[in-house]
Amino acid sequence: MIPSCVLTVTQINLYVKSLLEGDEKLHCVYVTGEISNFTDHYRSGHLYFSLKDEKCAVKAVMFASSARRLRFHPQNGIKVLVRGRISSYEVSGQYQLYVEEMQPVGAGERALAYEQLKEKLRREGLFDAERKKELPRYPTKIGVITSPTGAVIHDIQNVTARRWPLAEILLYPVAVQGEGAAPQLVQALQYFSSRSCADVLIIGRGGGSAEDLWAFNEEAVVRAVAACPLPVISAVGHETDVTLTDFAADLRAPTPSAAAELAVPDGEKLKNALLQTAVSMHMGLENRLNDERMQLDLLSQSLQEALEKPTQLRQQELGVLAGRLEDLNPLRVLRRGYSVVTSIDGQVLMSPEKIHTGEQVQVRMDQGTLLCTVDKKENLHESENDI
Template identity: 55%
Template sequence: MADRFLTVTVSQLNTYLRSKMEEDPLLSQIFVVGEISNFTNHYKSGHLYFSLKDDRAVVKAVMFAQHARRLRFVPENGMKVLVRGRVSIYEAGGQYQIYAEDMQPDGLGALNMAYEQLKKKLEAEGLFAQERKKTLPLYPQRIGVITSPTGAAVHDILSILARRFPVAEVVFCPVLVQGEGAAPQLVRALRQMNRYGGVEIIIIGRGGGSLEDLWAFNEESVARAVADSRVPVISAVGHETDYTICDFVADVRAPTPSAAAELAVPEQTEILFTLRYQQRRMAQNLRAMLESQRQRLDYLLLSSPLQRPELLTAEKKEELAALWEQLQRAEQALADEKKKELQQAAEHLQALSPLAVLGRGFSVVYGRDHQPLKSARDVERGERLEIILSDGTLLAKVEEKRDNNGNQQNDDL
């Protein structure tokens, strides 16, 4: 019974089904609409793995790196997309899946989706914040211009700069402004302007075009190069209604390249008008100041001190006399005070003088060698003494010695 049926291995079965699917023209090029789920980005390999689902079914899908690199937006879970690819079987797992070659957001273009995603990302990082934007210098001496060497934009910028402020030097860096190599050239030009250009302002931009034409100015690398610039950047991309990521990151956004040139430099005729106005104001102020000083001088010349200087000298003489009198009084008061102090010191010295002591009934007795006697033991009977009184001197001879109790003292004791 088993001989009537074909017996195959699992691998052979999966290979057979794969070949059948790949031979089917309907499955070799198919468009599938669905919602992304289970999205995985293998950053090392660059492959994308995800599922597509609707309200009733799910199918697995894979997009290899060579196709994923061409995506303009970042796929996310919950995003509804239109996938173009082929259907086949993954033999090792025995599961059919879609091998995606292209993907577009359903209902919104890939460029629009990429634009909105990058705008949201950079805004969250603070790259659009007003407080980080630099102020443009009033009178720049060197201006950097980054744009295409062909087209109307470079002509408009250079002609307006030359007309409005011809003293400024222009450093022009020609670049591609659309296509594959445009973004790297824009980034390189911005960095070179910062390092070697010596410029005070950078104008970066191009003329109008479609979203695809302007896309180089929506690249993340360009946006970050503008944000990293030490020199203030004016973004002038497209027409007035065109907004790029570069416009949001730049320090100033100009609606057109011509407007960027007008924002970068002042109008020389306006400067000349201002200078002439200030010159007139200075001349008027100088004349007014001179007239005021002349009137003040006339007033001083008519004043009484200059008309009758003797009045001024008389007044000063009176002041000098008053000061002299005041000085004399101060000198007399000081002399009286010092005289009183001297008198008090003399009285104090007089009270301490030995003569004053003698005047109170005391005397000084000198013995041999004219030395003052301090004790009765220092003198002998028969010795001659000299007695000094307040009004004269006595010469005496010791006949007897007594102690304080009146007892007679002997010399041999």
């Protein structure tokens, strides 16, 4: 005989679910345990896992709407404290814990999220030294990403004006803490990256609590810093504050003022160095000129000696030739009492045959000239024969 009240599996499961959901004590429970059997459904964003202690375990689920608020990534072996409600999933009849909030036990949620993201990005190589870009030596435009009302921008402006007044400050105003800070920081980095309107960037803010500085630990901000084609100097908080942005930046500065000092050269020191270089160059040039003058003097003396020696030889040779020429000078013969007879037109007469009786001739002597008429000719050969 079949009982009058027969329930289906669905009815049983729904009844049990109504009992669980009807108990107000189960509407909000706090449970601590170790995560196991963790599954992250990346497409839906839901998290499925178990919480266990030394003896028992309970199934748990955290829907995407709640999981998105987590600041760390749950994983097996982490002890957590969760807040949620107890209900059952009627399809399987399995009761489970529906988690709405979760935080690590022992380590703070932010500290764990920081370490997890740091390790993840380190494995990807975002912090590698090989990725770091060198800063420009003489920047003309410095992009600054910070609050427009804080002391950071004023410190950077003052240091830059004192050290390198040639540089222009380009401020991109952003919120540096709170829920909207991270998207604004990313937008500012993308602005400078797409336009390349600056030579170097400074991103940062003044000191504050870990909560205040958290925007600079957001994954989107850190990735935007690492992807920026311009050199980036991180100046977040005080010297003891370290954010993930510091690791991704090309250079970390302990303070915003120090960031400005790293971004620009010291104009006064550069000026003094240039003056010293100019003096050294002038002294070097003077020394070089003196050396060249000495070399020129030595060469001039050598050249003069080289020119004088052949000149003296030529003068001696010329003196010998002059003497020989002087010996051949007919005038010199005339001084010894000899004469030279020429015709009227100046031709030297070497023989009586060149002249006729009655013609006039000129007789050149040392002290003058005689104009004579030939009365008689006598041939030398004839005289010798007569003798």
